[in-house]
Amino acid sequence: MAVVTRAWLLSDTPASRAQARWGRRYQLWLAFRRNPLAVAGLAIVLVMLALALAAPLLATHDPGVQSLADRLQPPSAAHWMGTDELGRDTWSRMLYGGRVTLGMVVAVVVLVAPLGLIVGCVAGYVGGITDKLLMRVTDVFLAFPRLILALAFVAAMKPGVESAIIAIALTAWPPYARLARAETLTIRNTDYVAAVQMTGASPWRIICRHVAPMCLPSLTVRVTLDMSSIILTAAGLGFLGLGAQPPIPEWGTMIASARRFILEQWWVPVIPGLAIFAASLAFNLLGDGLRDVLDPKQR
Amino acid sequence: MIEVQHLNVHFGHNQVVHEVSFQVAPGETFGLVGESGSGKSTVLRTIAGLVPGWDGGLAVNGKTLGPKRDRAFFKSVQMVFQDPYGSLHPRQTVDRILAEPLAVHGIPDAETRITRALEEVALPRAARFRYPHQLSGGQRQRVAIARALIANPSVLLLDEPTSALDVSVQAEVLNLLADLREARQLTCILVSHNLAVIGHLCGRLAVMQGGRIVEIVSQAQLRDGTARHPHTRELIALSHELEG
Amino acid sequence: MTEAPLVEIRKLRVDFPNPAGFTQAVRGISFSLGREKLGIVGESGSGKSVTGRALMRLLPGSARVQAEALRFDGIDVLAASERQMRRLRGGRIGLIMQDPKYSLNPVMTVGRQIAEAWLAHNKGGKREAREAALSLLEQVRIRDPLRVLDSYPHEVSGGMGQRVMIAMMLAPNPDMLIADEPTSALDASVQAEILKLIEELVSARGMGLMLISHDLPLVSRFCDRVVVMYAGQVMEELPARDLHRARHAYTRGLLDCMPSLSVPRPRLPTLNRDPAWLEPKR
Numbered sequence: 097m098a099v100v101t102r103a104w105l106l107s108d109t110p111a112s113r114a115q116a117r118w119g120r121r122y123q124l125w126l127a128f129r130r131n132p133l134a135v136a137g138l139a140i141v142l143v144m145l146a147l148a149l150a151a152p153l154l155a156t157h158d159p160g161v162q163s164l165a166d167r168l169q170p171p172s173a174a175h176w177m178g179t180d181e182l183g184r185d186t187w188s189r190m191l192y193g194g195r196v197t198l199g200m201v202v203a204v205v206v207l208v209a210p211l212g213l214i215v216g217c218v219a220g221y222v223g224g225i226t227d228k229l230l231m232r233v234t235d236v237f238l239a240f241p242r243l244i245l246a247l248a249f250v251a252a253m254k255p256g257v258e259s260a261i262i263a264i265a266l267t268a269w270p271p272y273a274r275l276a277r278a279e280t281l282t283i284r285n286t287d288y289v290a291a292v293q294m295t296g297a298s299p300w301r302i303i304c305r306h307v308a309p310m311c312l313p314s315l316t317v318r319v320t321l322d323m324s325s326i327i328l329t330a331a332g333l334g335f336l337g338l339g340a341q342p343p344i345p346e347w348g349t350m351i352a353s354a355r356r357f358i359l360e361q362w363w364v365p366v367i368p369g370l371a372i373f374a375a376s377l378a379f380n381l382l383g384d385g386l387r388d389v390l391d392p393k394q395r
Numbered sequence: 396m397i398e399v400q401h402l403n404v405h406f407g408h409n410q411v412v413h414e415v416s417f418q419v420a421p422g423e424t425f426g427l428v429g430e431s432g433s434g435k436s437t438v439l440r441t442i443a444g445l446v447p448g449w450d451g452g453l454a455v456n457g458k459t460l461g462p463k464r465d466r467a468f469f470k471s472v473q474m475v476f477q478d479p480y481g482s483l484h485p486r487q488t489v490d491r492i493l494a495e496p497l498a499v500h501g502i503p504d505a506e507t508r509i510t511r512a513l514e515e516v517a518l519p520r521a522a523r524f525r526y527p528h529q530l531s532g533g534q535r536q537r538v539a540i541a542r543a544l545i546a547n548p549s550v551l552l553l554d555e556p557t558s559a560l561d562v563s564v565q566a567e568v569l570n571l572l573a574d575l576r577e578a579r580q581l582t583c584i585l586v587s588h589n590l591a592v593i594g595h596l597c598g599r600l601a602v603m604q605g606g607r608i609v610e611i612v613s614q615a616q617l618r619d620g621t622a623r624h625p626h627t628r629e630l631i632a633l634s635h636e637l638e639g
Numbered sequence: 640m641t642e643a644p645l646v647e648i649r650k651l652r653v654d655f656p657n658p659a660g661f662t663q664a665v666r667g668i669s670f671s672l673g674r675e676k677l678g679i680v681g682e683s684g685s686g687k688s689v690t691g692r693a694l695m696r697l698l699p700g701s702a703r704v705q706a707e708a709l710r711f712d713g714i715d716v717l718a719a720s721e722r723q724m725r726r727l728r729g730g731r732i733g734l735i736m737q738d739p740k741y742s743l744n745p746v747m748t749v750g751r752q753i754a755e756a757w758l759a760h761n762k763g764g765k766r767e768a769r770e771a772a773l774s775l776l777e778q779v780r781i782r783d784p785l786r787v788l789d790s791y792p793h794e795v796s797g798g799m800g801q802r803v804m805i806a807m808m809l810a811p812n813p814d815m816l817i818a819d820e821p822t823s824a825l826d827a828s829v830q831a832e833i834l835k836l837i838e839e840l841v842s843a844r845g846m847g848l849m850l851i852s853h854d855l856p857l858v859s860r861f862c863d864r865v866v867v868m869y870a871g872q873v874m875e876e877l878p879a880r881d882l883h884r885a886r887h888a889y890t891r892g893l894l895d896c897m898p899s900l901s902v903p904r905p906r907l908p909t910l911n912r913d914p915a916w917l918e919p920k921r
Contacts, residue, residue: 106658108529109521116488116524126658287482290445291542295496296469305495309486430826431797532683561682561853563910566896570906588826595898595907617900633827634900637856 127389134385140378144371148194157185159192159345168361177367180354186367193345193368198375200261200330200339200346201323207265209319212272213311217303219273220280231277238270242325243332250338257346260339264329268322275318279311313390320383324376331372347372396421396582397442397550400452404437404606411437412449413606424576424583426593426600428630434606435586436477439552442584443474455550470500473543477555479535483527489513489538490523496546512541516571533564537571544575551576553585557592569595590634594618602627644671645815645847646694649708653689653871656701664689664702666871666919672815676841676848678858678879681868682893687851690868691817694849695732696724712814730760733808735818735837739800743792749776750788753807760811775806779836798829805837815847823852834861855882855893867893870917889916 106123110116128134147154156176163183171178177186219230237245246263253259283289284307292306331348333339340346342353347368354365397419404412412434419425427435440446442453444464453460455472476482483492493512497505513523516537527535536556543551556572557565573596576583587593593600594617601608602624610624622628653665665686670677681687692698694709696716709716711727719727728734736742744752753775754768761771769788776784779802792800801821808816818837822830834850838861841848852858859865859879867875867890875887885891892910 108525110488110524112524113488113490116490116526120526123658287476287478288484290440290443291474291476291482291539292484292495293445294443294469294472294474294543295499295546296464296466297495297499301499306484310484430828562855562893563682563896566898566907566909569898570909573906589898591898591900594900595903614903618903629828631900633831636831637827637860638897638899638901 124389128385131385131388133381134388137378137381137383137385140374141382144194144375144378145198147191148198151188151191151195155185155188155191157188159184159188160343168357168364170361170363178361178363180350180364181357186364189345189350190347190367190371193347193350194371196257196340196344196346197327197330197348197372200257200264201326203261204264204268204326204330205319205323207261208269209272209315211265212269213276213308213315215269216273216276216278217280217308217311220277221284221299221303221307227277230273234270234273237267238274240267242267242329246329246333247336247338250333255338255341257340257344260330260333263333264326267329268326271322272315272318276308276311276315279314280307283307283310317383317387317390320379320386323379323383327372327376327379396423396456397425397584398452398454399438399442402438402441402449402451402453404434404441404446404449406448411606412441415451415601415603415606415608417601417608417611419582419584421582422580423599424585424597426597427584427586427603428588428590428593428600429603430588432605433603435603436554437606438603439474439554439584439586443472443552444468445474466500470546471548472550472552473546473548474552474554475536475539475543475556478559479532479539480527480559482539483535485527488524488526489518489530492527492538493542493545496542500546502546508545512545515544515575516541531564532560533567536560536564536568540568540571540575544579547579549580549582551581551583553583555587556585558587558589565592572596590617590630591638594634602630643713644673645712646672646849647708647710648690648694649706651690651693651706651709652704653686653693653698654703656703661703663871665693668868668871668873670866670873670876672847672849674814674845674847675864676838676850676862678850678852678862678865679868680852680855680858680865680893682853684870685868686871687868688819691734691819691849691851695728695734695817697728697734729756729808729813730811731814733811733813733816735801735804735808735816735821737820738824739792739797739804740824742804743800745792748789748791749795749803753803753810756807757810771810772806775809776803778809778840779803779806781806797825798833801825801829801833802836805833805840809840809844812844813846815849816841817849817851819851820853821850822857823854830857837861855890856897872916872920874916888913 104115105119107115107119110119161184165183166179167181167183169175169179175185175187177190180186215230215234219227245267249263249266250259289302289306292302330339334346334348335352337352340349342349350368351365357364400416402412402415403410415438417425427438429435437446441449447462490509493509494505497508502508513520518534518537522530522534557568560568569592575581585593585596594614597614599611599613601611603609604626610622610627612622612627616622617631620631622631648671649669650667651665652667654661654663668690679687679690689698693704694711694716698704704717706717711732714723750769750772753772757771758768773784773788776787781787781799781802787795787799795803821837822833825833837848850858850862859882862879865877865879865882866873867887869889874889875885877885895908896910898907
């Protein structure tokens with residue numbers, strides 16, 4: 097059966113739209129699989145997402161329940177990763193914290209990628225005044241250092257996960273718009289776009305169905321590579337007390353509140369630090385692998 | 396059918412086409428020949444509505460054309476591009492490429508039309524769900540021709556349709572174009588740098604140099620050497636020389 | 640035979656890996672080249688360019704190159720060290736490619752590029768190199784060599800760029816030129832001029848020329864012998880002046896299917912690709 101599916105996927109003469117599409121995806125996967133580091137990155141990302149999703153099943157304790165008698169315990173059979181300064185189980189808090197941290201990252205990407213794509217494609221394709229206007233707005237956002245703008249925004253609103261997401265999203269979209277615009281400028285002048293224009297399709301249709309899909313690969317790569325910096329910004333905001341608010345577990349916030357114990361009970365801040373490190377590294381490896389496979393300029 | 400009068404095209408401050416005028420009768424195939432930079436492709440792309448910044452008179456089917464073309468224009472006028480590698484969307488299958496004009500014009504019955512279009516350009520059924528990179532140059536150009544013809548246009552603009560192809564494939568594509576032109580009563584404008592290709596398909600042709608038409612000659616004049624302009628004569632001499 | 644040929648190729652095979660195994664690009668071709676002009680003609684995918692590149696060992700590392708003999712002036716190209724090859728490439732064999740736009744360095748003046756090519760294989764100072772570059776530009780018959788010397792590649796036309804390319808390749812005084820579709824990107828009028836220039840320079844300097852092209856009539860006008868390739872094999876080898884007496888159906892088909900200005904035909908004969916042409920020869 098496995099052989100039959102492989103042949104079906106690799107067929108030179110697909111018999112249906114679906115087969116052609118899946119065949120292409122399979123080819124990409126084959127190319128991706130040849131890069132062990134990228135596969136490792138993907139594996140780590142998937143494991144982390146799975147752990148975060150399955151947090152209620154895997155957690156050994158309630159992440160919010162304090163037990164001051166057991167504070168700052170080293171890892172043991174009862175507390176796999178020890179306990180924090182309020183005696184909460186670190187393992188359980190890591191799992192729930194993953195939900196918050198990774199959830200923030202996903203939320204930011206879901207907000208930012210389509211926004212950047214649309215702004216960039218429209219600016220690049222339509223050109224003229226629209227382009228100038230959209231790009232100047234982009235420049236305004238780009239001119240602020242990311243963390244500072246996020247800080248100002250969160251400070252103006254009430255600190256919390258939602259405002260942190262919006263703040264990071266506000267500062268993260270301009271690079272995608274720039275990237276998408278640059279890609280669009282080259283795509284706009286190709287003959288295949290001229291050919292679609294010759295069908296009489298509306299600009300909107302051309303952007304959505306023909307231009308944007310060509311920008312997607314490089315955007316995907318860029319987003320994946322940026323995930324780590326989004327994680328770090330989220331953690332940074334948490335660390336500064338402007339992201340997730342206690343008692344919500346979030347990796348950055350966890351480091352912030354445990355930083356006092358770094359010399360005596362070093363594992364308390366180091367464990368969430370390692371998680372942030374691993375997640376950033378995994379996304380970077382994944383992004384590098386994706387670039388090799390998806391970016392047309394590499395072919 | 397197609398009327399071009401005193402056409403001027405500017406790219407920024409650079410005028411690339413000067414006072415170009417010609418008419419093409421229904422069912423005729425008109426040639427534009429010249430060396431690179433002579434403005435022949437620009438004239439064609441301007442007619443197609445792909446070039447902004449022109450002035451002069453353009454009319455197709457008796458309708459005067461403005462800077463913006465409507466959907467009806469694109470239903471009756473279609474174009475085949477030079478580079479079959481660049482004119483097909485690299486991430487769309489042949490099926491999707493052919494379905495697009497049908498979707499835009501709201502033409503029903505895509506399934507049978509696509510099958511028929513593939514038959515018409517003699518592409519195997521197996522090619523339907525392939526991506527362009529899985530096809531040869533000649534097959535890609537056939538896909539481009541099928542796409543141009545699928546919405547039943549009356550005018551076909553051909554921009555160096557065979558110059559990226561091998562000579563044996565060029566012969567097949569030229570034959571195909573001749574057959575389709577016959578079967579569908581198409582009016583065509585063919586742009587090429589190759590005088591032999593133009594002479595093969597076109598009844599009349601304009602010789603362009605430096606953005607201007609230097610002479611309009613008939614196929615017969617081309618053959619019996621009664622062309623007057625030195626540039627035309629030069630091109631004819633070169634073409635004979637290369638035939639050996 | 641009084642002396643060994645400049646290039647000797649015997650049973651050359653080149654395979655490229657693909658997901659399903661190997662694609663055979665060249666399938667056992669043999670020919671030799673003295674100080675003469677040899678045309679290699681074929682359609683895309685016939686393996687003609689790969690052959691030229693195999694001789695200069697310019698193929699990607701993944702390609703599998705095998706041959707009973709692949710020699711340039713007695714040097715075994717397959718066994719030569721990378722240092723030997725560097726001396727061959729650009730030193731004793733010059734390569735002219737299709738589009739000068741992509742083979743010239745866009746941020747360096749033409750004069751410096753030629754001077755560098757000269758310096759790489761000659762001893763001398765900067766001034767001598769510049770003198771040499773100027774004289775080379777004169778040799779490729781550029782009308783205003785002093786001006787061209789100090790211009791950048793984007794400031795010269797396609798034909799001029801190709802002349803510059805040729806001058807660069809001539810700088811080290813090579814024994815052989817490989818010209819891979821040197822004129823396909825140029826207008827017909829320029830095409831003839833460039834090929835005539837290459838032909839004259841090659842004859843005057845007593846070099847060998849391997850002219851790789853898809854254009855059979857064009858090649859036959861400028862070469863002594865023509866090798867016709869199809870699907871990685873040699874179909875026919877014949878003196879250029881006997882082209883019209885070509886016997887192989889493929890060669891005949893190629894000549895026949897071109898539209899002609901002097902002999903109008905309502906339909907062009909198309910090439911019937913005989914599966915027998917694909918059979919391994921001998």
